[in-house]
């Protein structure tokens with residue numbers, strides 16, 4: 129039993145849904161940074177490649193950190209250049225998404241980076257099969273055309289989803305994510321349930337930096353609920369993605385994931401241009417933040433160590449159509465706890481059932 133539930137269960141990597149992929153992971157020059165088991169193999173494969181075709185893929189599903197599938201391509205490209213084998217390697221970045229990055233301003237900038245580095249992008253092209261022994265990857269383009277490519281190096285970003293236990297629970301929306309209000313992070317049906325991060329339905333990129341802005345909202349709204357008040361603090365869609373480009377350069381893409389507008393913090397720096405300052409910021413400051421400030425609730429996303437003025441939505445006087453108010457919920461819970469009242473659990477509270 130619980131009074132309040134906060135769900136932050138992350139994503140599940142589904143290597144098994146692409147035929148042939150699971151069987152060849154970690155072998156035949158196929159690996160992925162999206163798995164603890166296979167990420168060391170990515171580095172070994174980069175080191176082992178001296179010539180041929182290198183393919184980096186990105187699926188049509190939501191993934192952790194939309195930029196990571198191409199970051200690894202930039203890092204590999206830099207390494208091959210450093211080793212003097214770059215001219216012998218043909219690099220392709222093949223994504224099932226309509227563009228290589230969600231926010232248009234950074235997408236244009238990243239397309240330029242790819243062009244400058246000689247990485248060929250293909251969009252709307254989904255990996256559908258891998259034959260590891262023959263080193264062949266099969267793709268389906270929008271419209272159904274099937275394209276077969278031989279590879280000497282394959283980095284796969286697997287299709288992902290919310291974990292099965294979330295997907296199959298009453299908390300999930302139609303596509304399996306915990307169905308929460310995009311501002312308050314409160315469940316749309318069960319007011320005593322909140323979700324944040326990758327397993328939530330919050331319609332923005334699934335990044336740690338977005339979560340750093342979602343977490344204070346959830347904390348504040350849970351506190352409101354405990355005080356029998358309405359959850360009114362709102363998450364505005366702030367999202368960031370530090371795109372490593374190799375050569376100690378980084379593009380710090382900060383944007384509103386709800387409106388897709390770029391919202392750079394570091395004026396007057398042009399954040400569509402990579403630089404070494406952001407690289408060192410990511411490498412040392414963000415690492416410290418990750419281990420020491422974020423887990424202690426001392427990091428507020430774009431406001432860094434300073435808690436911002438909380439943004440609130442106007443308090444509504446109406447009861448949410450789909451769920452009880454906090455006091456109604458408490459009353460229902462009391463009824464469930466006291467079976468002598470004759471109220472059946474199934475009919476009394478959807479919140480308890482969740």
Ligand SMILES: Cc1cc2nc3c(=O)[nH]c(=O)nc-3n(C[C@H](O)[C@H](O)[C@H](O)COP(=O)(O)OP(=O)(O)OC[C@H]3O[C@@H](n4cnc5c(N)ncnc54)[C@H](O)[C@@H]3O)c2cc1C
Pocket residue numbers: 136137138139161162192193196291293324325326327334335336337338339368369370
């Ligand atoms: C390769 C890679 C690079 C990335 N780079 C960046 C970056 O540069 N910047 C950035 O902002 N973000 C980045 N991200 C994204 C970031 O890591 C995620 O967005 C973030 O970790 C999601 O946090 P979460 O709490 O939602 O889920 P997770 O961090 O996945 O945590 C979920 C937790 O729930 C646990 N769990 C799952 N199921 C159960 C269960 N049944 N019972 C109990 N516990 C359970 C899991 O074990 C896990 O500990 C990257 C991600 C990857 C994979």
